[in-house]
Amino acid sequence: MLKDVTLGQYFPGDSVVHRLDPRTKILLVILYIAALFNAESWVGYGVMLVCLGAAIAVSGIRLSSMVRGLKPIVFIVILTSLLNLFYSTGEVLVQFWIFKITREGIKAAILMAARLVMLVMGTFMLTYTTSPIMLTYGLELLLNPLKKLKVPVHELAMMMSMALRLIPTLIEETDKIMSAQKARGAEFDTGNLIDKAKAMLPILVPLFLSSFRRADELATAMEARCYHGGEGRTRLNVLKLAFRDYAALVLGVLVLAGIVVLARFGL
Amino acid sequence: MENIAINIDNVTFFYTPEDGEEAPRDVLSNVSLKIEKGSFVAVLGHNGSGKSTLARHLNALLLPKGGSVTVFGMDTRDEALTLEIRRRVGMVFQNPDNQIVSNVVEEDVAFAPENLGIPTPEIRKRVDEALRAVGLYEFRAHAPHLLSGGQKQRIAIAGVLAMRPKCVVFDEPTAMLDPRGRRDVMDIIERMKNGLGSTVILITHHMEEAAQADRVVVMSDGKVVMDGAPRQIFTRVRELEDLGLTVPGTVKLMWELRNRGVDVPLAALTADECAGALAEHFKANNRATSA
Numbered sequence: 001m002l003k004d005v006t007l008g009q010y011f012p013g014d015s016v017v018h019r020l021d022p023r024t025k026i027l028l029v030i031l032y033i034a035a036l037f038n039a040e041s042w043v044g045y046g047v048m049l050v051c052l053g054a055a056i057a058v059s060g061i062r063l064s065s066m067v068r069g070l071k072p073i074v075f076i077v078i079l080t081s082l083l084n085l086f087y088s089t090g091e092v093l094v095q096f097w098i099f100k101i102t103r104e105g106i107k108a109a110i111l112m113a114a115r116l117v118m119l120v121m122g123t124f125m126l127t128y129t130t131s132p133i134m135l136t137y138g139l140e141l142l143l144n145p146l147k148k149l150k151v152p153v154h155e156l157a158m159m160m161s162m163a164l165r166l167i168p169t170l171i172e173e174t175d176k177i178m179s180a181q182k183a184r185g186a187e188f189d190t191g192n193l194i195d196k197a198k199a200m201l202p203i204l205v206p207l208f209l210s211s212f213r214r215a216d217e218l219a220t221a222m223e224a225r226c227y228h229g230g231e232g233r234t235r236l237n238v239l240k241l242a243f244r245d246y247a248a249l250v251l252g253v254l255v256l257a258g259i260v261v262l263a264r265f266g267l
Numbered sequence: 268m269e270n271i272a273i274n275i276d277n278v279t280f281f282y283t284p285e286d287g288e289e290a291p292r293d294v295l296s297n298v299s300l301k302i303e304k305g306s307f308v309a310v311l312g313h314n315g316s317g318k319s320t321l322a323r324h325l326n327a328l329l330l331p332k333g334g335s336v337t338v339f340g341m342d343t344r345d346e347a348l349t350l351e352i353r354r355r356v357g358m359v360f361q362n363p364d365n366q367i368v369s370n371v372v373e374e375d376v377a378f379a380p381e382n383l384g385i386p387t388p389e390i391r392k393r394v395d396e397a398l399r400a401v402g403l404y405e406f407r408a409h410a411p412h413l414l415s416g417g418q419k420q421r422i423a424i425a426g427v428l429a430m431r432p433k434c435v436v437f438d439e440p441t442a443m444l445d446p447r448g449r450r451d452v453m454d455i456i457e458r459m460k461n462g463l464g465s466t467v468i469l470i471t472h473h474m475e476e477a478a479q480a481d482r483v484v485v486m487s488d489g490k491v492v493m494d495g496a497p498r499q500i501f502t503r504v505r506e507l508e509d510l511g512l513t514v515p516g517t518v519k520l521m522w523e524l525r526n527r528g529v530d531v532p533l534a535a536l537t538a539d540e541c542a543g544a545l546a547e548h549f550k551a552n553n554r555a556t557s558a
């Protein structure tokens with residue numbers, strides 16, 4: 001059951017999207033999110049949808065993987081759409097009891113759902129096509145200027161990559177502990193919410209203890225391999241911006257500008 | 268001193284107790300050992316005898332509370348030398364899952380050279396070389412957590428080899444492996460000693476592995492209680508059993524045969540040697556009866 005966790009998942013590949021510098025991809029996602037929040041009309045959303053569709057098609061990531069990743073947010077999407085549907089003012093189409101559905105409400109609900117889904121899919125494009133180490137390396141380089149403000153950028157990036165490194169191990173371990181508890185008659189799928197929470201306790205305690213032990217051993221092993229912070233560190237894979245990175249960034253900025261202009265004209 | 272890799276001189280150590288705990292107990296007391304360059308030393312001892320604690324003194328993960336540890340002429344207490352010491356003395360731990368730092372094999376092997384600030388093209392060279400040495404070059408782009416335990420441990424060894432250490436300390440590297448993984452790891456150790464001329468220190472509970480060493484050190488309650496060639500140590504069957512240890516299966520067989528009055532040599536460290544000695548004995552017996 002835990003095998004479906006998509007957190008930190010990465011689909012190796014050799015597409016242009018995969019080969020883009022992680023820094024470029026992080027910046028593109030930021031531009032994409034900014035554009036998404038500036039889009040106001042069907043036309044604006046249409047443009048964004050075309051951009052997202054093009055990126056997915058080029059990356060070669062299967063649409064089914066994208067959709068599967070959406071499962072956890074289905075509830076939030078439905079809730080926000082409903083709120084938008086009922087709480088908009090404008091030309092009334094249907095009215096019953098205290099609810100009234102307006103033309104504007106329908107539009108707002110659809111666009112809000114689209115915005116959320118496209119937002120999540122856009123960030124998937126980043127994590128699905130970038131290895132966790134490269135992602136944290138890119139983040140570290142982008143945040144490097146903050147070092148002047150005494151922000152421990154290297155340490156934060158290292159923490160993030162260690163966390164990503166331990167996720168598969170911990171998932172495996174949780175599965176093991178759950179099987180062990182099941183073998184002793186524990187049930188995880190029955191009862192009400194409180195029963196389920198209680199059943200989780202015997203899993204969480206050993207999991208916590210073992211992750212502390214693991215973290216301690218990992219830190220010792222890192223020290224034994226000469227880890228001493230970010231100072232004077234070199235890299236096996238050095239990031240270098242290529243022509244395609246500049247091209248992609250220019251394209252990203254143009255799309256954002258286009259969306260802002262469209263919004264100005266009420267589109 | 269020229270040919271001494273590590274000099275452990277009268278080392279005493281205890282773990283500083285946390286608040287509210289009783290007074291510390293010496294985990295190592297007056298341990299002295301000289302380890303020669305290029306030698307293969309096995310360390311034996313019951314659980315809690317201080318083997319891992321001693322191992323951690325060899326690359327300055329722990330510092331002695333009394334006495335000193337000198338590694339290739341460098342005192343481990345000198346903080347300025349810590350990195351120099353650690354790049355010369357690599358360490359492989361028991362659980363491969365807890366020493367792999369990256370989600371990609373080659374990035375993991377590159378970790379130590381990266382920390383040492385080695386230029387990128389040279390890191391690439393070392394990583395490829397180390398992965399070839401452990402026979403996992405084809406797996407360089409894989410995720411380590413999808414490999415077998417033995418493969419993971421070989422990646423951990425490659426990660427240490429990429430530092431080009433002069434000495435490698437193995438702390439029960441085969442404890443969590445199946446027989447196949449164990450053999451692979453022992454083969455690599457053998458090659459490191461013979462091919463690269465590295466000094467190897469192997470902590471183990473497997474007597475057959477210890478029998479392959481040039482020298483066996485036995486610890487008990489934080490002290491070195493035996494030290495000598497495997498042939499000398501493993502023939503002291505009674506003493507070892509009193510220390511809670513066993514001897515290689517083949518020596519045990521010879522021991523039991525001798526107890527039953529069969530005149531065979533005790534020092535048979537491998538199955539091959541044991542079979543040879545027994546065959547010799549039977550042939551001699553046959554000759555005696557037919558004559």
Ligand SMILES: Nc1ncnc2c1ncn2[C@@H]1O[C@H](COP(=O)(O)OP(=O)(O)OP(=O)(O)O)[C@@H](O)[C@H]1O
Pocket residue numbers: 282294312313314315316317318319320321
């Ligand atoms: N971090 C620590 N803090 C306090 N005491 C410790 C610590 N590590 C080990 N000890 C204690 O020191 C003693 C020696 O432990 P050590 O791990 O060196 O033994 P070992 O010979 O490696 O045993 P094993 O065969 O089980 O690996 C044990 O009694 C142990 O409880």
Ligand SMILES: [Mg+2]
Pocket residue numbers: 318319320438
């Ligand atoms: Mg130990």
